[in-house]
Amino acid sequence: MAVFTPVSLDDVAQWITQFPLGKALELKGISSGIENSNFFLTTERGEYVLTIFENLSFEQLPFYLNLMRHLADRGVLAPAPVANDKGELIVALHGKPASIVSKLEGRSQMDPQPVHCAAVGAMLAKMHLAGQDYALQQPNLRGLAWWHATTPEVLPFIPDEQAHLLRAEVHFQDAFAACDIYKQLQTGPVHADLFRNNVMFDGERLTGFFDFYFAGCDTWLFDVAVTVNDWCIDLDTGVLDTARVRALLDAYHAVRPFTAAEHTAWQPMLRAGALRFWLSRLYDFYRPREAEMLTPHDPGHFERILRERIATPAPGLF
Numbered sequence: 082m083a084v085f086t087p088v089s090l091d092d093v094a095q096w097i098t099q100f101p102l103g104k105a106l107e108l109k110g111i112s113s114g115i116e117n118s119n120f121f122l123t124t125e126r127g128e129y130v131l132t133i134f135e136n137l138s139f140e141q142l143p144f145y146l147n148l149m150r151h152l153a154d155r156g157v158l159a160p161a162p163v164a165n166d167k168g169e170l171i172v173a174l175h176g177k178p179a180s181i182v183s184k185l186e187g188r189s190q191m192d193p194q195p196v197h198c199a200a201v202g203a204m205l206a207k208m209h210l211a212g213q214d215y216a217l218q219q220p221n222l223r224g225l226a227w228w229h230a231t232t233p234e235v236l237p238f239i240p241d242e243q244a245h246l247l248r249a250e251v252h253f254q255d256a257f258a259a260c261d262i263y264k265q266l267q268t269g270p271v272h273a274d275l276f277r278n279n280v281m282f283d284g285e286r287l288t289g290f291f292d293f294y295f296a297g298c299d300t301w302l303f304d305v306a307v308t309v310n311d312w313c314i315d316l317d318t319g320v321l322d323t324a325r326v327r328a329l330l331d332a333y334h335a336v337r338p339f340t341a342a343e344h345t346a347w348q349p350m351l352r353a354g355a356l357r358f359w360l361s362r363l364y365d366f367y368r369p370r371e372a373e374m375l376t377p378h379d380p381g382h383f384e385r386i387l388r389e390r391i392a393t394p395a396p397g398l399f
């Protein structure tokens with residue numbers, strides 16, 4: 082269940098007249114997703130997704146919606162937000178912020194092969210390059226500062242062995258973020274949550290990235306690490322599959338060549354990508370929000386990935 086704010090076709094009929102989309106013909110609630118109310122919206126101009134934001138505010142949303150517009154305008158496959166007659170991408174519906182974006186074709190590929198990983202790697206590099214001249218700034222809100230704020234919140238709940246690993250890894254990442262190599266890494270807008278369920282494929286053809294609501298400015302390499310940690314692993318063990326890693330990295334490198342500094346930073350960055358999701362899953366597990374409707378994701382999955390990245394060097398960037 083993921084429609085928290087019910088909306089009828091009648092509600093939308095008047096509201097949609099401010100958009101250049103013709104009449105609303107059909108509205109269907111989307112059941113997956115736990116953050117927002119999402120609907121497939123068919124209008125005289127085509128198929129769209131209407132989102133009512135349940136947690137993000139009018140002040141927070143422009144960074145994400147304008148980024149999607151910016152990327153879509155530069156040929157990155159991402160949902161393109163539709164502006165109303167005043168040029169606004171975020172418009173109130175039932176008192177909450179809402180937006181209409183283009184609908185991506187296809188479905189998520191939950192059993193990716195090297196061909197899918199290559200498509201993701203190439204589009205990710207294209208996205209990083211296209212984001213270089215994006216004007217708005219926002220840090221990655223799930224970055225180092227958030228790790229520091231959140232670690233003490235979960236430490237009281239977890240066994241000693243996990244607490245030791247968590248403290249040691251945050252300490253390791255502090256040192257990594259302070260080193261000269263880290264400061265040489267290229268930065269810009271990153272998706273920061275590019276998991277299998279946030280990309281659409283039509284067969285082997287990638288049709289788009291979506292769910293940009295963890296995006297922020299961070300190192301491009303962090304985005305690559307998060308993506309590899311989900312797309313290129315055996316889900317039971319967290320062990321990297323070399324064929325998928327190579328396919329993703331080689332395709333990325335062909336569009337935006339990795340630098341020597343990135344090569345050096347790769348192993349610690351894979352650990353950073355694992356720590357970020359271990360910590361957010363621990364937080365959601367032990368400190369569930371009131372509105373949480375679904376079983377929280379398993380933190381153990383990312384603890385395994387983190388331990389595996391510490392123990393076993395990953396294939397190099399190039």
Ligand SMILES: Nc1ncnc2c1ncn2[C@@H]1O[C@H](COP(=O)(O)OP(=O)(O)OP(=O)(O)O)[C@@H](O)[C@H]1O
Nearest residue numbers: 111113114115116117119130160183184185291292
């Ligand atoms: N632009 C789009 N085109 C096609 N389908 C979309 C689009 N945006 C969202 N969807 C569909 O809606 C579902 C829910 O969207 P999304 O994952 O963004 O939900 P959410 O509640 O915002 O976030 P979360 O994934 O964190 O629960 C997706 O799984 C996908 O099927």
Ligand SMILES: N[C@@H](CCO)C(=O)O
Nearest residue numbers: 274276358361362378
């Ligand atoms: N991708 C995240 C969920 C939030 O988008 C996770 O798997 O923990």
